[in-house]
Amino acid sequence: MIKQGQVIKIISGFFDVVSKNKIYRLRASGTLRDNNLIPIVGDYVEFKNDLLLTKVKERKNFLIRPKVANIDLVAIIVSLSEPKFSSLLLDRFLAIIESQNISTLIIFTKSDLGNNKPYYDYLSQNFNCLLINNKDKDFDWNKIKDNFKNKLTVFTGQTGVGKTSTLNNLLNKNEKTNEISKSLGRGKHTTRVIEIFFDQDIRIIDTPGFSSLEINLSKLELAHSFFDFKEWSKKCKFSTCIHYKEIDCEVKRNYQNNILLKSRYENYIKMLLEAKD
Ligand SMILES: Nc1nc2c(ncn2[C@@H]2O[C@H](COP(=O)(O)OP(=O)(O)O)[C@@H](O)[C@H]2O)c(=O)[nH]1
Numbered sequence: 578m579i580k581q582g583q584v585i586k587i588i589s590g591f592f593d594v595v596s597k598n599k600i601y602r603l604r605a606s607g608t609l610r611d612n613n614l615i616p617i618v619g620d621y622v623e624f625k626n627d628l629l630l631t632k633v634k635e636r637k638n639f640l641i642r643p644k645v646a647n648i649d650l651v652a653i654i655v656s657l658s659e660p661k662f663s664s665l666l667l668d669r670f671l672a673i674i675e676s677q678n679i680s681t682l683i684i685f686t687k688s689d690l691g692n693n694k695p696y697y698d699y700l701s702q703n704f705n706c707l708l709i710n711n712k713d714k715d716f717d718w719n720k721i722k723d724n725f726k727n728k729l730t731v732f733t734g735q736t737g738v739g740k741t742s743t744l745n746n747l748l749n750k751n752e753k754t755n756e757i758s759k760s761l762g763r764g765k766h767t768t769r770v771i772e773i774f775f776d777q778d779i780r781i782i783d784t785p786g787f788s789s790l791e792i793n794l795s796k797l798e799l800a801h802s803f804f805d806f807k808e809w810s811k812k813c814k815f816s817t818c819i820h821y822k823e824i825d826c827e828v829k830r831n832y833q834n835n836i837l838l839k840s841r842y843e844n845y846i847k848m849l850l851e852a853k854d
Pocket residue numbers: 686687688689690709710711712734735736737738739740741742743753754755756757764786
């Protein structure tokens with residue numbers, strides 16, 4: 578009998594597939610392997626005899642690092658303190674994800690430790706934002722959970738910002754977290770295998786943290802990946818405006834008039850100077 582499911586984990590050549598709340602450990606068929614159609618985490622697949630994975634369905638989208646498919650939402654986790662909040666790092670994450678047309682949610686963690694201004698800054702710019710405290714036993718997780726229902730969400734962000742802690746709180750799990758090493762000011766990487774964790778209708782992929790991100794976009798692609806510039810750029814004099822040295826630029830006007838977050842424009846220019854022509 579043919580069944581359908583989603584790949585939640587890959588370990589030493591086996592594919593764990595969830596189908597109707599049951600997990601099956603499968604092998605890829607010879608045909609799939611011969612044609613280099615090896616499934617990745619997030620793939621919707623068909624399998625037979627509870628044993629053999631026979632078909633990978635068309636992907637809605639996929640990311641290369643981490644290698645995952647069919648993502649509905651990328652949650653960028655940033656901490657307000659420990660590690661220190663960096664708007665440049667956040668704007669890099671946003672550009673990379675929005676350039677692939679995937680919805681984003683920014684989760685600001687450690688509201689108990691830091692100055693919460695960055696959260697209100699991004700909220701004022703109409704980003705989807707959450708402010709959370711993983712240490713607060715009385716925190717209302719039920720309200721937060723609505724953001725993740727019936728979605729495959731990828732957690733990304735620097736090591737030590739609280740990705741695993743947030744996942745544990747959302748899914749009632751007990752995955753190992755990173756204790757911050759005070760001397761280095763950053764945690765060790767403990768998350769290794771890419772895996773979908775789930776509880777009822779919430780599916781989340783935790784990813785290893787990484788601390789730098791290269792932008793592989795052209796200057797125009799970068800300009801287009803700043804979603805908040807999109808409406809404004811219609812009022813720029815040139816349709817190819819990259820909001821830098823051009824005259825009569827609405828984005829720059831909004832920057833000068835404090836409608837656009839100062840740091841966001843300045844980070845954009847930093848990335849623009851790194852991007853290809
Ligand atoms: N004070 C405080 N500490 C937090 C919060 N969230 C996570 N942590 C701590 O930050 C450290 C790193 O958390 P972890 O979830 O492993 O981060 P990850 O590397 O992004 O997965 C751990 O010591 C957590 O207990 C928070 O909201 N407030």
